[in-house]
Amino acid sequence: MSREPWQWDEPEWRGRVEAVRAGRTLKPRTWPGGARCAVALSFDSDHETNELRDGGRSIARLSWGEYGSRAGLPRIKRVLERFGARASFFVPAVSALLHPDEQRALVDEGHEIGLHGWIHERNTELPPEAERELMLRAADALQDVTGSRPVGMRTPSWDYSDHTLAIAREMGLGYDSSLFSDDDPYEIVADGVPTGIVELPVEWIRDDAAYFLMNRFGAQRPYTPPADVLDIFRREFDGAHEDGGLFLLTMHPHVIGYRSRIFILEELLDHITAKGDVWIATHAEIAAYCAVEARLETPNA
Secondary structure, X not given: OOOOHHHOOHHHHHHHHHOEEEEEEOOOOOOHHHOOEEEEEEEEOOOOHHHHHXXXXXXXXXXXXXXXXXXXXXXXXXXXXXXXXXXXXXXXXXXXXXXXXXXXXXXXXXXXXXXXXOOOOOHHHOXXXXXXXXXXXXXXXXXXXXXXOOOEEOOHHHOOOOOHHHHHHHHOOOEEOOOOOOOOOEXXXXXXXXXXXXXXXXXXXXXXXXXXXXXXXXXXXXOOOHXXXXXXXXXXXXXXXXXXXXXXXXXXXXXXXOOOOXXXXXXXXXXXXXXXXXXXXXHHHHHHHHHHHOOOOOOOO
């Protein structure tokens, strides 16, 4: 018989808290080339999978996802090319299979393709064996499309089950970017044991979807002016630059890619590159650098 949280004994509540925790900081003393801070730009290319995941058949919502690939992503690529910035694209396998040429072009241009589930599923709603099978199948699909196997992951909707980390360790992934315990990179600890996996932490503050998503049949409505979102992102970067840490930003082609919003990315990169002492790199590059600097043991070593 299940107990209410107020009935839990200490091993219960402490065990839940300590199952996945932040270990030692992996913020390096210096960044490559004497850079003051690192910048990790990421785009979650969900495209049509948000509707498909929910079993939906809405032609309108599927077309909204298609907009991300058809209109949003080309605008993003033009901005990144203008600044010579490489980014990480976290792609559900179904998105990659629907838009394979998009992924191949991104890889050819020096960007990273990372693991982002099979169909943007919610991990906490899956049986453990189904979650494992989907993660492995997704990695196989991305490898088939791009020619290389992903080395890191971002869980769909940042949804972490009790089994997600164990699956990532089994797969030998080098980094994760789904958790929130710090501003700067850290090593993930499982039940008190270091895993060797680098966490590049995320935050809803640094996510365009939190400010702009729209649900016609729900209460979710865009309410933050784009200029205010730029101000938030710029202040987050300025804080990372002052601290000598990591600035990680999560965006979505079907959110940031509109004509009235793409200036956020443009002006932010103007501000970032004007500093002149910033390392803009993929998540994989930043995680690998932090691991080497910290002499981190590889997963399952």
